[in-house]
Amino acid sequence: MRKPGWHARAVAALIWSSLVASATFVPVPAYAAPPEPAAGPALPTPTDTASRGPGGRTLAATPPMGFNNWNAFGCDVNEALIKETADIFVSSGLKDAGYRYVNIDDCWSMRERGADGRLVPDPVKFPNGIKGVADYVHSKGLKLGIYGDAGTKTCAGYPGSLGVEDLDAQTWADWGVDYLKYDNCHNQSDGSREDYVRRYTAMRDAIDKTGRPIVYSICEWGTSQPWLWAEGVGHLWRTTGDISDNWSSLRSIIRQNAPLAQYAGRGHWNDPDMLEIGNGEMTDTEYHTHMSMWAMMAAPLIIGTDLRAASPETMAILGDQDIIAIDQDPLGVQGSVVSDTGGLMVLDKPLANGDRAIALYNSTDSPATVTVAASATGLKPARAYRLKNVWTGDTLQVRSTISAGVPAHGTVVYRVRPVDDPRTVPPAVAVGASLGTVVPAGGGTLTTAVTNRGVDAIRDLSVSAQAPAGWTVTPTTPRHRARLATDATLRTTWTIGVPEDTGAGSYPINVTAAYTWGPNHRHATTAGQIIAVVVTAPADGRRHLSTIPPVTSSNAIGPVETDQSNGGPLENDGALITIGEKVYTRGLGTTAAGEISYYVGGRCSRLVTDVGVDDEAVASGATTFTVYADDAVAATSGPMTSGEAAKSLTADLTGTAWLRLVTTSDSTTAAHTDWAAPVLTCGGVPADSPVLPVSQTLFSFESGTDDFTIANPGDGGTVAQSPLFHTDGANGLKVSTPTSGNWFGRPLAEPLDLSGKTMLKYDVKTGDIGTVGEIAIQVGDGMSWCQGGLWAWTNPNSSRTITERFSQIECPAGVTLDPSRIRAIWVFLNSGGEVHIDNLRAE
Known part of the structure; x- marks a missing residue:
């Protein structure tokens, strides 16, 4: 399983080897997140030489397939890992499935170049050098990849290639390297697109000079919109920031990459980053979506898990020949978005043999029926269409509409072609369901929908629903139909009974449609599953409402954001909630019109x-905030406009079962509406009891700088008290940061006891330059340095809360993180300008 603090390993060796009990510090390289591109004219596309190898052969004619160690191992890369992975490629059948490149990521070299100026492989990690590894990988019929950086240092602080492109490209070619991932840290950039083109073209030209066919992967995180200029420079280019092994990250990256189909093709591919399949933090359904959507988007398939410990389920997803065939189709076309409504997306990808791959993707948190008319895709008009489910192998037929019941976070992929004799193929019958909120003793209402998409009617239809033991499911409308015509639907309503002692959680309800089809009345069934989410009232106490999951939410634009404003359509794209220049660290960021509901029982x-x-967006018109206790108005703001100071509302919820927060607007432009610092009181707790979770302020900078200093004086940086940004009290800390970054904080006179706390936080606000944010601590009498390595990015002129959970922090081997003996706290910043921070706290 991938460890959360992946960059801790990238920097730990440097710190641990140099840290001593007297707290002498050395610089820790930071992950340099993307600067905002400066506006400027588009540059002409460079001459297309990158896509060609010797003799004019097209390189990366299909999206590259292979392995990269970073997602699972970070800096823990060595010769044995690469060789063992190559062996597994061969023995597992992954090589036969098309995986070719075994790629080494950051941290493979020494921290200093050799006397001849060349990069030097770490002799401990790679005792036979990179050439020795390349020879081994080549002997297996595979290819070797290496990592470099278009800056002065790599992301983990090893030598970069800026200004020495010719030397490094020739070195890699001499070693037998076949693939280069070229990163963007410590880039010394002015942020302009011209600079990005210049730096990445310099390495393209250097590779060309070597005469060796090297696939060139541009990894600049989509910062300068490389899809507009990188064809002819590289074979693939990152379109997004780094992927993480969680659903939020996967969903966000799909949304960013899917609309870019027009820019991909043979020898030049959009790259939404490496695969997380098998790293353990997503479900099999989500991993199937990961592979499905990467294939539909003609994305590179670069495995990012430990294949030596991969489960059979992981290997089955990664090695599925039918989904790989869609990704590797020789026509070389990325699937286009046909429809994208309410979190349901349909992609259409033409294939070389005349078939079309159709993906029905459900990004919502509930099962849904996803439907598209054949006429809305690139399919030619036909009497009927044959659908092969790529993952299950099931073959079905439809007359004119492609449809499937798709689980939450799931994707169904069909390979579709016209069919002349559809009656020999089973009809496609979609089973969908919707379920309202379920509460113990109160139950809920289930609605099932069975739709026949086949050419002919189905007969003797019977629908059944099976709930968990002890529950009851009773139909209140007909569940049988003697005949269901093409495109007709049988809807059935059911009453769900739930035992009073049922706990909050998710419970499956299986729905099955049994029927006969065709002239011979063949029996068939189609099944689906809906998850009943049982909700219970919050426990006693005063709580920040943002820590309580809502039952339902709707928003004019994007998701409801937790403890930040709603910046736009993507998740986590807002800043700290700010109303009339007052900053809040807790709340719900919405856009009007919107509604959030909670069961309070x-x-x-x-x-x-x-x-x-919110101050982040000027909205025309007026917005009204209303708190409903069940259906009664409990509090309302009246019309409010942009720039107006916040209003405080108090709502009496006595006897209320449902709490609803509703925003309405009289403007056609969605207003960025904030519920700031909402606190819910439940049970008979005193009005002055602490708000949960209890926050302990460690540094508030109210009396000065709190003795903050810099860890590495030689790297520069200063601190000063400032009233310009504060989320606690009236002052914060102004930090002047070097471009390469520094750690700001201090050792403590006495050990700090944070027993019972689970995380550290601080708030940050940037100027015209964004910054990385990170937290490290020192523990024990030996002042051991422990770090999470999350390197969170804050955009220019924005703000956010940086959070580091103790469970994400890694310590040196043999050192245990003891929250009761914290000896120092440090935060990392690297904007190269002024950054403001405040309220370093534990929760």
Whole structure:
């Protein structure tokens, strides 16, 4: 399983080897996240030489397939790992499935170049050098990849290639390297697109001079929109920031990469980053979506898990020949978005043999029926169409509509072609379901929908629903139909009974449609599953409402954001909630019109919240905030406009089962509406009891700089108290940061006891230059340095809360993180300009 703090390994060796009990520090290289591109004219596309190898042969004619160690291992890369991975490629059948490149990521070299200026492989990690590894990989019929950086240093602080492109390209060619991932850290860039083109073209030209066919992967995180200029420079280019092994990251990256189909083709591919399949933090359904959407988007398939410990399920997903065939189709076309509504997306990808791959993708948190008319795709008009489910192998036929019940976070992929004799193929019958909120003793209402998409009617249809033991499922409308015509639907309503002692959680309800089809009345079944989410009232106490999951939410634009404003359509794209220049670290960022509902079950007495239009976006018109206790108005703001100070609302919730937060607007432009610092009181707790989770301020900078200093004086940086940004009290800390970054904080006179706390946080606000944010601590009498390595990025002129959980922090071998003996706290910043921070705290 991938460890959360992946960059800790990237920097740990440097720190641990140099840190001593007297707290002498050395610089720790930071992950240099993308600067915002400066506006400027588009540059002409460079001459297309990158896509050609010797003799004019096209390189990367299909998206590259292979392995990269970073997602699973970070800096823990060595010769044995690469050789063992190559062996597994051969023995497992991955090589036969098309995987060719075994790629080494960052941290493979020494920290200093050799006397001749060349890069030097770490002799401990690679005792036979990179050439020795390349020879071994080549002997297996595979290819070797290497990592470099278009800056002065790599992301982990090893030598970069800026200004020495010719030397490094020739070195890699001499070693037998076949693939280069070229990163963007410590890039010394002015942020302009011209600079990005210049730096990445310099390495393209250097590779060309070597005469060796090297696939060139541009890894600049989509910062300068490389899809507009990188064809002819590289064979693939990153279109997004780094992927993480979680659903939020996967969903966001799909949304960013899917619309870029027009820019991909043979020898030049959009790259939404490496595969996380098998790293353990997503479900098999989500990993199937990962592979499905990468194949539909003609994305490179670069495995990022430990193949030596991969489960059979992981290997089955990675090695599925039918989905790989869609990714590797020789026509070389990325699937286009046909429709994208309400979190349901349909992609259409033409294939070389005349088939079309159709993906029905459900990014929502509930099962859904995803439907597209054949006429809306590139399919030619036909009497009927044959659908082969790529993952299950099932073959079905439809008359004119392609449809499937798709689980939450799931994707169904069909390979589709016209069919002359559809009656020999089973009809496609979609089973869908919807379920309202389920509460113990109160139950809920289930609606099932069975739709026949086949050419002819189906007969003797019977629908059944099976709930968990102890539950009851009773139909209240007909569940049988003697005949269901093409494109007709049988809807059935069911009453769900739930035992009173049922706990909050997710419970499956299986729905099955049994029927006969065709002239011979063959029996068939189609099954689906819906997850019943049982909700219970919050426990006693005063709580930040943002820590309580809502039952439902709707928003004019994008998702409801937790503890930040709603910046736009993507997740986590907002800043700290700011109303009338007052900054809040807790709240819900919405866009009007919107509604959020919570089940409080008659156990909660009061909600107190500030409300207002966020300063981040100027909205025309007026917005009204209303708190509903069941269907009664419990509090309302009246019309509010942009720039107005926040208003405080208090709502009496006595006896209320449902709490609803509703925003409405009289403008056609969605207003960025904030529920700021909402606190919900439940049970008979005193009005002055602490708000949960309890936050302990460690440094607030109210009396000065709190003795903050810099860890590495030689790298520069200063601190000063400032009132210009504060989320606690009236002052914060102004930090002047070097471009390469530094750690700011201090050792503590006495060990700090944070027993019972689970995380550290601080708030940051940037100027015209963004910054990386990270937290490290020192523990024990030996002042051992422990770090999470999350390197969170904050955009220019934005703000956010940086969070590091103790469970994400890694310590040197043999050192245990003891929260009761914290000896120093440090935060990392690297904008090269002024950054403001405040309220370093533990929760």
